[in-house]
Amino acid sequence: VPAPETAIRYRVPFFDTDAMQVVHHANYVRYLELVRVQYLEDHDAPYARYIEQGLHFAVTRCEVHYRRPARFGDELVIRCWLQRVGGASLEIGYAIERGEERLATARTQHALVDLDGRPVRLAPERRTALQRLVAQPR
Amino acid sequence: VPAPETAIRYRVPFFDTDAMQVVHHANYVRYLELVRVQYLEDHDAPYARYIEQGLHFAVTRCEVHYRRPARFGDELVIRCWLQRVGGASLEIGYAIERGEERLATARTQHALVDLDGRPVRLAPERRTALQRLVAQPR
Amino acid sequence: VPAPETAIRYRVPFFDTDAMQVVHHANYVRYLELVRVQYLEDHDAPYARYIEQGLHFAVTRCEVHYRRPARFGDELVIRCWLQRVGGASLEIGYAIERGEERLATARTQHALVDLDGRPVRLAPERRTALQRLVAQPR
């Protein structure tokens, strides 16, 4: 049984492009957020539920490898999976694809924090549940 | 004595451009905010002080006329002035220029609202002070 | 027979919000582009085909009325229709809705331009075809 993954489809809007006529590289970081929020909703809890509890998964690290450019109108698939679960942190892996081509890979690290930005430990049962989701990149 | 105006200089960053190789039109709306915040700080109060009081000037209307495109690296001047003060609202006028050329004009309308989005009347002394700032477009 | 309209669904991503905890008003201008591109593809021609011919519908005017704020995770419906067709220009109308609530209305005007930004007249048969699409706002 493969560990869970979430994939979303995303059609590149014109406003994501820049004067090189490709998607501006900063926008990929937004794409990661789109699929990450969907992943949490599919496999853990809607992000809004964290917010209601005064919690956020603050991004502590983000790393993107850009291989090929995406362009206006491209139909992308953005996938993510959980790579690691710590006491108060997560690491998520990503791939951005257009058909058979891999355009980018990425990973982000997150700390669970309260509204003042202080680290909060994951409740043990949530941590255990999240650890069961940990997957290897395809 | 001319009524007050605020002007800021802004150099167009690469990330503001799109695949037409000009500034994407949605970014002009951000330019208006940049100069508006500076205007309030120069002539009224820092916007942060409104926020501390649980108040915001919500944008209720925004209208931009685009005349000529701006490009990466352009040195723009963005100007604004107060056009009208109502009981719980403001109207601000804008011009975006590159040297002698006028690239765009705009106006925005704002309602003073509390954190729940409910309209709040301007305090009489603030309203009077703001009305003294009302200017005609140059 | 009602004249054509295009509607897209859009779920508000976290990165569209601002520190007022609502969608930043400049992002609505992007939402208009999303549905406008889809409208042209549904009823006229994919925007990429204009670009291949060295043509763009430059935005010459944009006007948004903001009625109620949208928030993270909201499921929006963004609709547009053609309001007017000139010799080298178009006017498009928009509504942004969340369920029964109308959050914003807007209109944009566009000039058909070549890659140097010079106005280009619509070919007569395209103009006629577009004029048949002109609709009244619902």
Add this chain to the structure above:
Amino acid sequence: VPAPETAIRYRVPFFDTDAMQVVHHANYVRYLELVRVQYLEDHDAPYARYIEQGLHFAVTRCEVHYRRPARFGDELVIRCWLQRVGGASLEIGYAIERGEERLATARTQHALVDLDGRPVRLAPERRTALQRLVAQPR
């Protein structure tokens, strides 16, 4: 003699914030571009000159470590320096600071490419000149 560095001042605009009331993490990637473009202009050549020659420094990798959040109105200093020069590539280091606090560090890697995205080797004299600029992070 310390190797060159470029520092810019940047005041956080409201539109850079998100509903966590801090700067959205994707915007830091834009901040890196702002200072990188200035660095090239200060120490190498205006980026527009690369573009005129049909060249771009495509971003091949971007890594950001987020330590503390930035907020609306914060006065940031964004610094960068050249970390490594390859045959057709560069690596740049960054620090984002608010007064004495370090909010983030980052590095980006770039490949010199032509308009079709194909790698282009740095001319030997440019490469030598760039190598003289290589600096260690402070």
